[in-house]
Amino acid sequence: MLRRFIYITTFAFLLQIGSAVAGSTGSESLKKSGSQSSAPECFEGVSRAIFSINHALDKVVFEPVAKGYRAIPHPIRKGTGNAVDNLRSLLTFSNNILQGNFSGAANTAGRFVINTTVGILGIFDPADNFFGLEDRGKEDFGQTIGYWGASSGCYFVLPILGPTTIRDSIGLVGNVFLDPVYQITHNTEVNAGIGNQSYSEHNYYYYRGTGAVDFRAKNIESFDTLEETSIDLYASVKSLYLQNRNKKIMNSQSSIETQDDSDWEEIDTN
């Protein structure tokens, strides 16, 4: 029943954005739009309350766990992060294809094959170090539908999962269908084929949890500094989240493309 609801919701959303896709490339329209790095609030009061709870949870649970993880020797942390990223690249591959980015898909597939074999289950990154296949960043279904031309919709905060928009929350649902790791660990038919005992559902959550802890550990100081230097932490996080999503949807590494000079145009001081 739930699965049917998700299918219908996703399908309805895809129909809704269909008109935006037709006749334009998402990337071009995004570059011209100044509104992609901002979004209206869905229900700010509720979001601020959830944000406060998430922040408190972070202080009590996630940050201490991340600090504990930081105590592990660097090579082990790096290997763990690499292995998680390697599994995560399967979701990136699906989205490379959906975005029509076939060179990106080839790069992602090549990296996965080399790092899983030569790199011992992704612990090492010989694809970058020896084969010149550098990591081009992660992709998810929220980025894909943004690339197709869907606007972000309004902004809100989810319990535990944090900041999102209507588009990105639908993307979260889409990721479930597109992520081979989720399918292998949750789909009984696949499990029956490759061994039910080894790929149970909780392995998926270990993998996602480890990825989250690794990310949090890499950003302990950044989070602390943001907290100390913000007069409105909620608004700061919202701005950085939306800017980051906009940058990822544009698939750009260049500030010149992602930052808009027109914001500064009328300010002359010398």
Add this chain to the structure above:
Amino acid sequence: MKKNFFIIAFFVFFIFPNNSSAYSSDPKQFITEIVNEAKKILVNTNSKEFKTKKLSEMAMKTVDIIGVAKYTLGSHRKKLNDDQTQEYFFLFEKYFLKVFTERLTDYSEPKIEVLSAEVTNPKYTIVKSLLLATDKKPEVKIDWRVYTKNPNKPLIRDLIIEGLSLARAEKEQFNSIINSNNGDITKLFVSLKEFINK
């Protein structure tokens, strides 16, 4: 003789002030000099007070604080009267220096490579740099938006960290405070004062 001494002293201290700390007019070289100066300030042996004082002095000379203040207030700046404008600039400068120094003093002996510069239009050049990874922190791309309207005196207007503009994040914060108080800019002043005195 005494008169001559005062004339010479006047020229040395007021007409040619801080000659040793004059910065290059080339944006890439300008950022390289700032990075090198910051590295010297941020050595572990310096106290936090010393770092804060020196970084503030450096920011006053190299950052277009008034420009950032105007940008950060967005369209609300048009609603300010003269007194409010002066009060805002005064508060913003204190706020900015506190944020700037607190963000940087966390980095001890940072290793930053200035990579390249790209002119986006006659007023702006983006200088690209890289904060190298350590055992604890990953590599970070830092781009500097340099305001070059006066080509002899470039000034920093924004830091873009991994593609995310800090000035824009500040602007969103200020707007959020003003909008959630029905457009009352004095509430922003209260928040700024609270932050400065924290």
